[in-house]
Amino acid sequence: MSALDEELLQRARRGDAAAFELLIKPHLPSLRRFAFSFARGWDDGDDLAQEALIKAFRTFSSFEARSSLSTWLYTVTRNVCHDYYRGRLAQGRRREDPLEDVHEDQRDSQSTLLGAKGESEALWEAVKSLEAEFRVPLVLFDIEGLSYEQIASIERVPVGTVRSRLSRARSKLKEILAERISYLPNPGTSAAVTSSHARKSR
Secondary structure: OOHHHHHHHHHHHOOOHHHHHHHHHHHHHHHHHHHHOOOOOHHHHHHHHHHHHHHHHHOHHHOOOOOOHHHHHHHHHHHHHHHHHHHHHHOOOOOOOOOOOOOOOOHHHHHHHHOOOOOHHHHHHHHHOOOHHHHHHHHHHHHOOOOHHHHHHHHOOOHHHHHHHHHHHHHHHHHHHHHHOOOOOOOOOOOOOOHHHHHHOO
């Protein structure tokens, strides 16, 4: 962390809103996409991200830099999104599809995520249809580029659990996309997914 960031960190811990805003600014696009993966639309996603940032500011004095700032912000956002998600389930607004047991997928399988241009809307709808425990690692790893270790810290589970959930999420996502999208790579073919493509989708 640079001297400037350290100064901003100390000021933000003392309740300096301007310092906090400067610290979080580089992370806003990623947090917004992450919140959107739990929301019904971008407006709802922005509301969730805003709620998470307000919570982060109010509790920032508790941030001890044991993890990176981005990991901490994702953790706060994840908690806010999970509360929202559980609320929607309780109100009967969402129906989950049971996940089938699948074999471990090779790393290249993350590729069906963003196979063709113009399918970003269908992709996000497919991602949102996953259960939260599978959606989180998929979005954070395949779209935002976090490491297994960072995701394990956010989810408070072992790294092995992250790997398993990610594999199952990718396999389930393939099934959903195969049903919803007419254009998909031929069986056995992997279309490379990149976070840059995901970021261009919004």
